[in-house]
Structure formats: C-alpha cells, structure tokens
Amino acid sequence: MKYQHKGNFEKAIEELKKDCNNAVAQVYDSFNNQEGKLSQVIFTLKNNYAKKESISDGSSNILNNFVANYNATILNKLYENGATLVATTNLDEFGLGGTGTFSNHGIIYNPLNKDYYVGGSSSGAAATFSSNIGFAIGSDTGDSVRLPASNIGKVGFKPSYGAVSRFGLFSYASSMDTVAWFNHSVNDCIIIAQTLFGIDKYDLTSCNVDINDIQMKKPKTVAYLDCSHLLEDYIDQKYQALLKKLSEQNIEVIKITPNEELLNLIKIVYEIISFSEASSNLSNLTGIPFGAREEGKNWEDILLNTRSKNLGEMVKWRLILGSFYLENENQQKYFVKAQKVRRLISNWFNEIYDKYDFLIFPSSPRVAPKVDNSNKTKDYKYMDYILTSSNLVGNPSIGLKLGEYENMPFNISLETKIYNDKNLLSFALYMESILGENND
Template sequence: MSELTSQSLVKLCKSIKEKKVSSTEVTKAFIERSEKSKTLNAYITTDFENALTKAKQFDEKPNLDLKLPGIPIAVKDLFCTKNVKTTAGSKILQSFTPTYESTVTDNLWNAGGILLGKLNCDEFAMGSSNETSYYGNVQNPIDENLVPGGSSGGSASAVAAQLTPITIGTDTGGSIRQPASFTGTVGLKPTYGSCSRYGIVAFASSLDQAGPMSQNVEDCALLHEVISTFDKKDSTSINFKRNNYLQELTKNIKGKKIGIPKEYRVEGMPKEIEDLWQKGIDHIKDCGAEVVDISLPHTSYALPTYYIVAPAEASSNLARYDGVKYGFRAEGKNLIDMYEKTRSEGFGAEVQRRIMIGTYVLSSGYYDAYYLKAQKVRKLIKNDFDEAYKQVDAILTPSTPSSAFKIGEKKDDPVSMYLNDIFTVPVNLAGLPGISIPAGHDAKGYPLGLQIIGKAFDEQNILNIAYAMEEKIGFKNNITDWWIK
C-alpha cells in the first residue's frame, strides 16, 4: 500500500487508466496512511467513508478519459464543499456546512477526483505558520518541532507526508509558495483571475487566488490544467485561452531571459539563501537560458502596502460574520452585545488584529493617508514588473528568507512573522503567477525553495522553467515517517 502513496499523480493516473490498480486500492492506501498520521494534525474534517464509496462506484463504471480518474484528494478547508463541513480554521464557522460547491473543487470532482477531507489552515488564511488555526497547529513532516508554513500549512504537510497525492491551497500573500518551500514541495500561485474564487472563503478579494500543490512540477501542471477555468459566477474570473499545461510541458528553455532583481538581496539575508539563489542561477545557465540583472525599485514598499490592503479587505469581508445568518453565535443581552461577543469569542487573536488594522486604515480621516496611498504604491509595484518584462521572460528569486522555523518561535512577534512573506507578497500585489520549487537544504537539512515569477497568464513558461530546473536540482526530501503511529 505504501508504494501507492509514494507514486506521483501522473503515475497514479496512468496506472488506473491501464487498470494496473483500482481507485479503491489507491483511496484505501491514502486513507490508511492518513489515519496513522493524526500526529501531524493536517486534517480538520475527514470524509473517508464517502471517499471509499465513491472509489468503488468509479471502479464499477470507470471513465478512463477523465484527467483525475478516481484519484483521492484532500483540499484546504477554505474551499466550500457541498454537504461537507467548511470551517476556514475558525471557531466562528465550526458548524458551517455549505449547500454548494466551490468552482475549483467542482472542477476536481468533474475530472474524476474524490474528496478525502478538509485540510487544516491558518484561521481565514491569516498567518504564515499554521499556528492561528482554531484546530491547533500543523506539524511539518520534516521535523516535529517545525511549522509547515501558512496559511496552506495543512495542505503542504499532507502532500509532503504523502497523505494525499496532490492538493489545492490559496495564496493571498504567499500562502501556497511559502509552505511549499518549508516542506520541500511544489506550489503554484496562478495569475489573478486564472482560477475561480467562487465558493472560497474570502480573506482579501483582490489578492486571493487558488492554486495547485504537489510533489513535482508534472503533477502541478496537470492539476493546474484541471482547476484553471473561466467562471461566470466569479466577476474577477478572466476568460483567456488556457494551455494544455501537462502536454505542453518542456525542459527546453534555451534562449529564455531570466531576470535577477537586485532588490531581493535584502539586508540580513542568510548566506545559505544567497548560495541557494546562486546555485539556481547556475542551473538556469546550464539549461541554456540567459541571466539578466534587473531592478524592481519599489520592492521594499511591498510588505507595508500588503499589510494595509489585505487587512482593509479582510475587515470588509469578515463583517458578514455577526452571529445572525450562520456560524457561531454567542449569547448576548441585546443585539449589539450579541454582535460584540460573537466576534470577540468567534475570531482568534490574529484575525482580530487584522480586522482592527483594516478598520483603522479605512476609517474617516485615515482612508486617504493609508489605504488610498497603498493602492497607488501597489500600482507602482505592478509597473516595476511590467518594465522588467520588457527585457526578460521570467524572474528568479528565493521563495522565503529562511527555512522553516520552530513552532512558537514567532507567534508573539507578528512583525517578524509578516517578514516571512517578503519575497512572495509583490507577486500577489501585481496579480502575477509565481511557482516555488524545492531547490536545496540548509545546514540542518531543512528544505529551501526558489521562486520563478512570470508574466500574467504565462503559467506555461514558468512551469517549463521549473521543470527544467527540477531535473538539474535533483531534490530529495529528508522525510523519515516519524509521525506514523
């Protein structure tokens, strides 16, 4: 059974299509491994019984033309799943069961996927370590003392630990790429508007984007092919010609121009991150691509801009959780008292902090000084990328300023925690695609990632670059199954 869980998505699909293995066997293997891995706390809700039933139904009438034929998949608990609890990692939604399906998960099931369960995440996707979840922190399968990153920490942990062959996360400021880097997995943040946001619990509407997380670039390409579709139900969904991302995957990147931004060499960056970046540059050259030094002058303003724009949108989006329509409700002496108690008891500290920041920057007298100014700087950041892409095809940077840190290490220092997103946030502000691939290890043997940033809707290009680099890097994850009980 363990042989099945260690196989790539592409290989599992091939084996099922060639009838070498059944969907039931594959599903059983992942369920058994997941049940032995409760220590990781990767799941919030499991749907194993239903998954087995659906796998058996698939085997009775197999449709082998599907892209994910009978493949079991666990997904981040930010995606609404019909008749399956969706909590967003929060107490305020602990009893919420949607009556509808998110478009992205609907695409998975229509392609033949089978839901295994919902994966843990930072509360309302607010966090960089998966420590803000009401359901407790997730452990990194690399080491029990490490965070898996956030907010898609449960998703990254589950993929790295082979509890699911692939998964989907959401990325608002790096929440797919940062945990991918911390766990030695692949994470793609698509272009804003590439994947539908319908049915995803909102954090910051102009930044949120769903994306694939996987063991390798091939699997990532296939999963992105499935989830990236135009959706009339989402006003921000963009109708453009999608590629056959897996079929068009190539390692031939000869002649591509790859930009190296000087502003990403930040003060105090560890030498091992600098060395990793240099190795990545060498790999790019070995693949026949050309390296070009570029400048993204407004990079240093990205983090403060993000932490004005994102909380502002969050405070607006989270106003709907008032104890009236759905979710947790506290007892109060009157309506106002009930509102106040519901929100103070239902939201965790980090969510409350961001709501307060957001409400402040949107308040009368501060809107122009903070929010409006942040939106103008956001435009400058996007302009930097537009200028850079006049001379390069993609940009190579580190994914994170360090490897995974210890559980609890930064919990009481929110500013230090926010700095983890320093290399990922500009991509979201500009609405561009970015992919993190595992590229090496630090002195302790913890994974480190490199990020490739592309032009809008040019996911095929960055997948190709990642595919070529993946072969050169030859990364192997140092996982020992210490969590198996």
C-alpha cells in the first residue's frame, strides 16, 4: 500500500497563510526530510496536542502562551515516519463544542459555503483540509471528526478506544477522547492507522489492535438502521439507493429497528459523563500551576478571576454542569445512572456487531446546518447525535461520502465491534469502491 494523496507543501503554506476563516493557528515552513512510509505527506494538527515547537492553546485564552516541553506520542510517530507538519488548526475551546463557533479565535465556517457551519470541534482541521493537505489530525470525543468529515464530504475515521495513544492530547472526557483523522481515501486512512496504532507506556489505556495486512473484503451481511422517518428526503434517497446496490451485490442486507427510547438517551448520557469528566480533567486550569493568571487577594480569588476572564462561555457552562453532576448528593442520581444507561446503549449496539459484518447509517440526517438553521425541517431526534454512540461504546467508526445536495456533501457511516478496526477498514475499501469516486 502506498500513500495516494500526499498534498503539496508549498501550495499548502500559501493557501493556509491566506486563511480568513479563523481556522489556522500557526503555519510552519520546515520540511521533514526523514525517510519513511509518510515521506512527503503533508498534514495539519488540531491545536489541542502537546508539541515543543510552538504554542498549544486548545483555542483557549487561558493557555494563550502555553508551550509544552514534550511532543504528543502521535506527533513523534508521524515525524519518525517522514510526515511534514504544515500547520496547527483551531478548534472549539478544548474540544468542548460541536459547531466550530466556540474557538477563542472566532467562528469557523464551512469552506464549501460560508452560509453553512463546518462542524466541530475539529472545525479548523476540516475547514483547511484541501487537496494540498495529505491528512488532518483531529480528536473525536462525541463526533468531532466524523461529523465535520460528513459536512465536507471526506473520509473521517475514529479508531477503537485505546487503539491509538492519547498521550499529549489535552483531556476533555477521558473515557471517550480518541485520536481521529481526516483523509481523502480509505487507502490513506489505513496507512495513518498503521502508523499510529500501538501500545504506549505513557498511556495506560492503550492496547494492541491488529491493523496489519488489510485487504479489500466484501461483506456477507450488512445491518442498517431503519431511520428514514428522521432523515431529510435527499439523504434517504441516497441511503435507500445504497442499500439496493448492496443487495444487488448479493450481500444480505438486514433491517435493524432502532430502540428509539434508548437511542434518544445518547445525547443526555454523553453530556452528563463528558461534562463530569471535563470538570475533573480541566480542574488544573486555575492560573496557579500554569496558564494565564489573573491576580487576586488569595488563591480562591486567583482561581475565580482567572477562570471568569479566560474561559469561554461554552466551557464555563459545561464545567459548572459537570461539577453539579459530581456533587455527592447528585452522583447516584445523574452520573452513576448515566453510566448504567451507557452500558445499555453499548449492549444494544454490540448485539448488532456480534451478528453482522458491520452496521451502516447516514452520518447526519441532513447536510451541514446553515448558519441561520433554515435547512432544518424536522426534529431529527437521535439521528442528530447518532455518531456519539461509538464514543460511548468505544467501537471504531468511519464515514465515507454518500452524496451531495445543493453542492453540499454528506456521508454514510460504517461501524463494527470494538477492536475490529482491521475488518472495518477492509470493508470500508469495498464500500468505497461501491460508492464510486463521484458517489453516483
């Protein structure tokens, strides 16, 4: 396997320096001459990873001068394999947000049409992912790579939880945070996975997941969510056409009737758990150990002044709620109950993954939302956050372009059981060939 879409370093620099979409944190002009399987491949890095050469601010004022004294594990692996970092990209502050509207650097719009959002929190990575970039590293705690990937019509991959080291990724929700990335093809996605997968002594959640010798594999059984009533018509038409095409390939296509009562709980379960974990993980941002400090009469004043001035409204809101869920009298009522429902959600999906080669469903019920939200025609219920289920379960998930509507793209998602990344990517190669380059 050879990398197909390497990008162009000089053109990427020129393009990124002209960015007027609040997407670029810093541009780099040093080419990596290290030989390896990613030689001459150009990439961008979401600015919530530690790196020694420049500021890693997580798009937050509280870290506006923070430079780490080490590199994230994935960054070292990419450098060692010859990849060249051309830019860091902005994000919803600390990854807490899903629209691209909560960076301290300004709103990030969809590069295909500024009337639409690009989605987040890996909004800067998505907004700058042109043909001059070989791949873009983001992070995915809820759907923060796969949803913007759908909104720009690119491959978006979230590996199994633990398959890739999170050492050096700023923590948001530790039980769901996942290194994830954008690619132009499944082939290139596989090569990045083979570069980044593996145990890391600095991340005790990391584990060995087989990712070698991947070949295109035709599935025998494909399960699909019966969710047409929650989709825009133009999405459903492409969805049904794909299901018909799979049947014509002599693949058994099995309808899964959703447990709507359970799936409609995905959002609230995600919010309770992720906000709670964020309130713990970001508790060190006080202005005392590090970060921008606002002075006060004592440490309590310093903490209050620092957080009040330097954290954005979205982060404050989530941290306040997270602290509320973790208060002694609330833990059983909210946090523990959410964990129990998380287990029910996990069991429901795993029963499907155990029976069939993979599960498919549209990555979103519509194309990217318009800034004025005028292209929302119904209550999409669980389909608005269906991608978040794989963060709760921990299983791998990949999005491929399914089609377009009014020149705006949308994806189909493929999912398998946790640690079945090799099979998922093998099936994704086949699905990519079925969908075709133009997704007709």
